[in-house]
Amino acid sequence: MASPLTRPSLRAAGLALPLVAFIGVTFVVPLGTMLLRSVYDPVVADALPDTVALLREWDGASDPGEAVYAAAARELVRAREERTIGRVASRVNRIRGGLRSVVVRSGRRLLEVEDGPWRAALIDIDADWGDPRTWHAIRTAGDRFTTRHYLNAVDLQRLPDGAVAPQPPERRIYVRLFGRTFVVSLGITALCLLLGYPVAYLIAHAPPRRAGLLLAFVLVPFWTSLLVRTTSWIVLLQSQGVVNDLLVALGLIGDDGRLAMIYNMTGTVVAMTHVLLPFMVLPLYSVMRTIPPQQMRAAESLGAGFPLAFRRIYWPQSLAGVGAGSLLVFILAIGYYITPALVGGQSGQLISNFIAFHMQTSLNWGLAGALGGILLACVIGLYLLYDRVVGVERMRLG
Amino acid sequence: MSLADTAARFGAGRLAHRVACGLIFAFLVAPILVIVPLSFNAEPYFTFTEGMLRLDPEAYSLRWYRQVLDDGAWARGLANSLFIGVAATVLATALGTLAALGLASRAMPARRLVMGLLISPMVTPLIISAAGMFFFYSTLGFSQTHLGLVLAHAALGTPFVVITVTATLTAFDANLTRAAASLGAGPVTTFRRVQLPLIAPGVVSGALFAFATSFDEVVVVLFMAGENQRTIPRQMWAGIREQISPAMLAVATFLIVFAVLLLCAVEWLRRRAGRPAGA
Numbered sequence: 198m199a200s201p202l203t204r205p206s207l208r209a210a211g212l213a214l215p216l217v218a219f220i221g222v223t224f225v226v227p228l229g230t231m232l233l234r235s236v237y238d239p240v241v242a243d244a245l246p247d248t249v250a251l252l253r254e255w256d257g258a259s260d261p262g263e264a265v266y267a268a269a270a271r272e273l274v275r276a277r278e279e280r281t282i283g284r285v286a287s288r289v290n291r292i293r294g295g296l297r298s299v300v301v302r303s304g305r306r307l308l309e310v311e312d313g314p315w316r317a318a319l320i321d322i323d324a325d326w327g328d329p330r331t332w333h334a335i336r337t338a339g340d341r342f343t344t345r346h347y348l349n350a351v352d353l354q355r356l357p358d359g360a361v362a363p364q365p366p367e368r369r370i371y372v373r374l375f376g377r378t379f380v381v382s383l384g385i386t387a388l389c390l391l392l393g394y395p396v397a398y399l400i401a402h403a404p405p406r407r408a409g410l411l412l413a414f415v416l417v418p419f420w421t422s423l424l425v426r427t428t429s430w431i432v433l434l435q436s437q438g439v440v441n442d443l444l445v446a447l448g449l450i451g452d453d454g455r456l457a458m459i460y461n462m463t464g465t466v467v468a469m470t471h472v473l474l475p476f477m478v479l480p481l482y483s484v485m486r487t488i489p490p491q492q493m494r495a496a497e498s499l500g501a502g503f504p505l506a507f508r509r510i511y512w513p514q515s516l517a518g519v520g521a522g523s524l525l526v527f528i529l530a531i532g533y534y535i536t537p538a539l540v541g542g543q544s545g546q547l548i549s550n551f552i553a554f555h556m557q558t559s560l561n562w563g564l565a566g567a568l569g570g571i572l573l574a575c576v577i578g579l580y581l582l583y584d585r586v587v588g589v590e591r592m593r594l595g
Numbered sequence: 596m597s598l599a600d601t602a603a604r605f606g607a608g609r610l611a612h613r614v615a616c617g618l619i620f621a622f623l624v625a626p627i628l629v630i631v632p633l634s635f636n637a638e639p640y641f642t643f644t645e646g647m648l649r650l651d652p653e654a655y656s657l658r659w660y661r662q663v664l665d666d667g668a669w670a671r672g673l674a675n676s677l678f679i680g681v682a683a684t685v686l687a688t689a690l691g692t693l694a695a696l697g698l699a700s701r702a703m704p705a706r707r708l709v710m711g712l713l714i715s716p717m718v719t720p721l722i723i724s725a726a727g728m729f730f731f732y733s734t735l736g737f738s739q740t741h742l743g744l745v746l747a748h749a750a751l752g753t754p755f756v757v758i759t760v761t762a763t764l765t766a767f768d769a770n771l772t773r774a775a776a777s778l779g780a781g782p783v784t785t786f787r788r789v790q791l792p793l794i795a796p797g798v799v800s801g802a803l804f805a806f807a808t809s810f811d812e813v814v815v816v817l818f819m820a821g822e823n824q825r826t827i828p829r830q831m832w833a834g835i836r837e838q839i840s841p842a843m844l845a846v847a848t849f850l851i852v853f854a855v856l857l858l859c860a861v862e863w864l865r866r867r868a869g870r871p872a873g874a
Contacts, residue, residue, distance in 0.1 A: 223749070
């Protein structure tokens with residue numbers, strides 16, 4: 198073992214340094230900022246500092262008092278001038294639905310109010326200002342650091358009294374979604390193994406010239422654009438598509454009984470299995486190529502039937518490939534976005550699609566960050582396992 | 596059990612295996628091959644018309660290819676894809692090759708950790724990478740610029756370069772460097788005259804992988820590209836999402852031909868490097 202301060206080790210580290218720095222800046226730091234968003238959100242705390250500070254003293258049940266109302270009125274007007282009120286409103290609204298319009302409208306109507314008492318003025322604008330739950334929502338949204346996105350991501354919430362409780366049944370989505378993503382990914386991994394194992398076996402023990410040709414059948418899809426493959430599946434599986442036309446022409450189904458094979462979970466599973474199958478076949482093939490075929494012949498000549506010889510001789514030696522391929526396919530499957538988004542319809546969406554939804558549509562970036570954080574933790578765990586079992590440097594491509 | 600029975604049983608087993616493999620190969624390749632004839636469909640359908648099945652020349656046409664060539668959006672997409680792809684590939688290949696030279700050295704400190712870090716962009720779910728990059732590059736003012744996409748795609752492409760070049764270097768005989776040094780060559784000359792020619796196939800196939808990654812990448816582009824950075828995959832995404840048009844099958848056919856060419860190039864390089872296919 199060379200000491201870390203010898204010249205060759207400095208030289209090696211120096212060669213790797215530019216890329217380490219590059220990946221650090223262009224990849225690791227961006228991931229970090231995203232994860233930070235899942236626990237850190239200063240918008241409300243910055244826009245309503247006095248209100249939030251006063252509310253920290255409040256007992257949470259009684260009337261918060263004129264001082265709080267006055268601070269809120271002043272800061273809502275300022276937030277409106279600074280154009281941050283919309284962002285404040287959406288954050289408060291996420292804690293307690295319905296408050297978005299209350300906050301926005303109050304900011305506007307307060308302009309007409311010249312002087313206090315502010316409590317009466319605010320309650321006059323909207324009766325919700327008399328409800329302690331409104332103030333509780335503002336106080337919660339005013340936390341700079343929060344665990345609520347992570348609680349939310351596992352279908353929990355923090356009650357006004359600080360206790361952690363399950364979300365109401367209609368808002369419990371994410372635990373089931375993580376579960377679905379895991380089950381679907383496991384299913385796809387199993388399908389890939391089932392389809393990939395016999396193919397890898399055939400290629401690994403074919404004469405070299407034919408093996409090269411057969412391998413092309415695996416490598417052509419591997420190199421073909423993902424969007425092309427997804428388009429192909431839409432063309433094949435849609436209700437007026439090739440497969441349905443063929444089934445109708447063969448008389449297997451009636452023209453009115455065309456199968457719904459795309460824009461649902463079936464579409465997701467079929468297209469993802471197709472996309473990920475090469476990632477199973479290639480590692481299986483590299484391992485199987487090293488298993489001498491004479492061993493199987495010897496076992497069979499000694500009287501073991503194929504099933505016994507396979508179970509005792511071949512399968513154990515191919516396990517390294519099974520592990521490598523399965524882990525790789527599973528890691529890729531649980532984070533998959535493109536295929537489910539394009540062919541999954543409503544029922545075929547996975548966790549990545551909800552992260553995209555919260556990034557682009559609901560703009561709940563904190564929740565997107567928390568869901569992403571949990572997914573990333575799963576992937577890192579599996580990646581470490583992969584490194585342990587296979588070794589990342591032995592990842593083989595094409 | 597008689598010998599004949601055994602032979603028959605194994606024959607049947609072997610036959611079943613062959614048939615199953617045939618079906619699986621068909622599952623892998625048929626969806627891609629089906630696109631090609633359909634892109635010549637004279638009608639705006641996504642299925643074989645009766646005329647096509649009769650091989651009637653009237654049923655085939657180049658109208659979708661003409662439509663793609665006439666539509667400036669696809670040409671701009673191609674220009675963007677090529678520019679971003681080439682720039683990202685140059686960056687990824689240079690940084691990745693240097694790092695692989697360091698990682699291949701036994702003296703490399705924290706080798707496993709560094710390797711794990713450098714490969715991580717390849718296994719991180721793209722949606723997470725894209726979301727993180729979107730936030731970060733927006734604060735820097737790089738989102739909706741070509742530069743932002745080049746940096747993002749370079750980061751996603753480097754693992755492929757690191758992996759292929761490291762693999763070539765492990766097969767590399769360290770005695771050659773020592774021999775060069777003992778004959779009086781300095782480190783730079785040794786690299787240029789001895790190491791580089793030998794690892795060149797690995798470097799080039801890594802570059803091809805990095806280019807293919809960028810050329811096919813759509814998630815980061817979805818988050819970061821403005822109207823002026825639309826790439827071919829971004830155009831296809833919009834096409835699939837909105838209204839899938841047969842013109843997309845023409846583009847898809849072009850991309851399939853492109854993929855086959857890339858594959859041939861990588862296999863040719865692999866053979867030159869003396870490694871068997873798939874290894």
